[in-house]
Amino acid sequence: MSDLRTIPHISCNAVTKRYGSQTILDNISLEIPKGGFVSLIGPSGCGKSTLLKCISGLLPLSSGEISVDGMTPRNARELTSFIFQDPTLLPWRTVERNLTLGLELDGVARDRRKEKARELLSLVGLTHVARAYPRQLSGGMKMRVSIARALASRPQVLLMDEPFAALDEMSRDRMNEELMRLRDEQKWTAVFVTHSVAEAVFLSTRIIVLSAHPGRVARDLPIPLPFPRTAATRSSNAYEALVSQVSRALREGMQS
Amino acid sequence: MTRTLQRLLVQLLNALLVFSALMGLWYFIIWWRHMPAFMLPSPLQVLQAAIARRSELFASFLITAEEAAGGLLASIIAGIAIALVFAQSRWMRSTLYPYTILLQTVPIIAVAPLILMWVGYGSSSVLLIAFIICLPPIIANTTQGLVSVEENLVQLFAMHNASGAQVLFKLRLPHAMPSLFTGIRISAGISLIGAITGELFAGSNRVGEGGLGYSILYAMAQVETDYLFALVAACTVLGFTFFFLAMFAEWFALHNWHESARASDSTEN
Numbered sequence: 001m002s003d004l005r006t007i008p009h010i011s012c013n014a015v016t017k018r019y020g021s022q023t024i025l026d027n028i029s030l031e032i033p034k035g036g037f038v039s040l041i042g043p044s045g046c047g048k049s050t051l052l053k054c055i056s057g058l059l060p061l062s063s064g065e066i067s068v069d070g071m072t073p074r075n076a077r078e079l080t081s082f083i084f085q086d087p088t089l090l091p092w093r094t095v096e097r098n099l100t101l102g103l104e105l106d107g108v109a110r111d112r113r114k115e116k117a118r119e120l121l122s123l124v125g126l127t128h129v130a131r132a133y134p135r136q137l138s139g140g141m142k143m144r145v146s147i148a149r150a151l152a153s154r155p156q157v158l159l160m161d162e163p164f165a166a167l168d169e170m171s172r173d174r175m176n177e178e179l180m181r182l183r184d185e186q187k188w189t190a191v192f193v194t195h196s197v198a199e200a201v202f203l204s205t206r207i208i209v210l211s212a213h214p215g216r217v218a219r220d221l222p223i224p225l226p227f228p229r230t231a232a233t234r235s236s237n238a239y240e241a242l243v244s245q246v247s248r249a250l251r252e253g254m255q256s
Numbered sequence: 257m258t259r260t261l262q263r264l265l266v267q268l269l270n271a272l273l274v275f276s277a278l279m280g281l282w283y284f285i286i287w288w289r290h291m292p293a294f295m296l297p298s299p300l301q302v303l304q305a306a307i308a309r310r311s312e313l314f315a316s317f318l319i320t321a322e323e324a325a326g327g328l329l330a331s332i333i334a335g336i337a338i339a340l341v342f343a344q345s346r347w348m349r350s351t352l353y354p355y356t357i358l359l360q361t362v363p364i365i366a367v368a369p370l371i372l373m374w375v376g377y378g379s380s381s382v383l384l385i386a387f388i389i390c391l392p393p394i395i396a397n398t399t400q401g402l403v404s405v406e407e408n409l410v411q412l413f414a415m416h417n418a419s420g421a422q423v424l425f426k427l428r429l430p431h432a433m434p435s436l437f438t439g440i441r442i443s444a445g446i447s448l449i450g451a452i453t454g455e456l457f458a459g460s461n462r463v464g465e466g467g468l469g470y471s472i473l474y475a476m477a478q479v480e481t482d483y484l485f486a487l488v489a490a491c492t493v494l495g496f497t498f499f500f501l502a503m504f505a506e507w508f509a510l511h512n513w514h515e516s517a518r519a520s521d522s523t524e525n
Contacts, residue, residue: 057353058411077417082411084408088406092430092431104415134513
């Protein structure tokens with residue numbers, strides 16, 4: 001098992017991204033093992049979202065190389081799901097039909113989609129709003145639909161771009177706990193972009209602190225908190241110590 | 257429920273009051289200025305003329321309705337097709353869009369004689385004039401709807417390796433529906449202006465078989481002012497009909513999901 005876990009699932013090799021004369025990502029190398037949950041954190045302009053979009057293959061690199069499970073990011077899309085900052089639901093589709101959008105685009109048959117939708121709805125506790133339209137949902141519920149949609153295709157890699165940034169703190173904590181529960185069930189490799197140190201510590205097996213202008217890896221911190229992680233994790237001493245450690249690293253990263 | 261009923265009754269009463277006041281004002285002006293009936297007929301005279309010549313009036317109504325609806329429908333189909341072409345590339349838009357604006361800025365009254373000269377006198381020219389006047393709002397609004405899709409949604413589709421057709425039919429077209437209906441609502445109103453303007457120029461192939469615009473000219477020449485008023489009223493009724501049909505189509509297509517089509521009934525929790 002330990003062997004499997006140390007195989008790099010996502011590997012970034014000297015990744016550089018430029019827009020014109022501006023360097024956004026400068027020579028970033030990074031290996032994420034299978035089943036890892038890595039958070040990218042850093043000040044605005046450090047390119048953490050850019051790096052995530054490069055890993056998803058949505059943005060081309062200026063130089064360097066990224067491989068996902070040994071494939072190029074574009075070819076690895078079938079095993080990758082992306083969760084955006086906003087829920088990105090289609091307002092003209094019901095919750096149920098939003099959930100199965102990806103399956104529909106992948107050409108999965110209608111019966112199979114219906115079945116899958118039921119499964120996903122109960123997974124994220126939204127069965128009662130299956131026929132509702134997105135505008136009828138609260139922000140937290142919309143985000144849950146978005147997450148369930150990302151999990152519909154049984155991804156091995158989950159890329160998340162500040163998915164809970166727009167939620168209030170209580171909903172955010174709840175969503176974090178839910179994400180941990182789903183991770184226990186589904187075992188994906190995750191890359192998570194966030195502004196919140198507390199969130200990053202709670203979720204991650206490892207936190208990468210990026211510095212800005214240009215984006216570089218400032219610190220690479222393991223988060224050795226035990227699993228499963230629940231609401232109780234937040235009240236442990238180890239959690240608090242790690243939060244202040246990461247906060248310090250982030251401040252140092254901003255100064256350098 | 258009773259409150260809604262109450263509010264409705266009050267509204268109805270208000271409407272009746274305003275209507276009676278206007279009718280009163282009308283009679284007052286006739287009495288005060290000593291208006292002869294050929295200058296300003298009374299509401300009752302107008303109603304009598306409308307009833308006496310109802311089949312003729314209804315025939316004109318239908319002709320104009322058909323011309324305007326034909327022009328509108330054609331403009332919706334052509335407008336969507338053109339918008340789809342425009343949505344393909346920025347280059348297409350910047351090259352071809354100025355001509356849409358040109359079409360919108362040229363006063364239709366100025367072009368109508370040319371169209372009649374080329375297409376001939378009769379309903380087809382009138383329909384064409386209505387079509388031309390309806391086209392720009394459909395093109396402009398639909399194009400806007402097609403190209404203003406959020407970048408994240410496009411990327412979501414890209415993550416699933418969606419085909420061009422999938423992006424168009426499952427993302428861009430549904431996203432453009434509210435804008436398309438805004439365009440249709442605008443065009444439904446002006447389609448009548450187009451049709452009636454056209455009729456003022458084009459008239460009719462045979463006497464007694466023209467639309468409302470033509471009949472208005474004819475009634476004016478014959479000094480049948482009471483019937484002229486009835487024709488104007490018919491134009492208004494037609495305008496309302498088009499407006500409500502457009503509103504209903506919009507409601508029908510969008511009420512499930514779009515904010516503009518229905519008051520919020522959010523189930524926040």
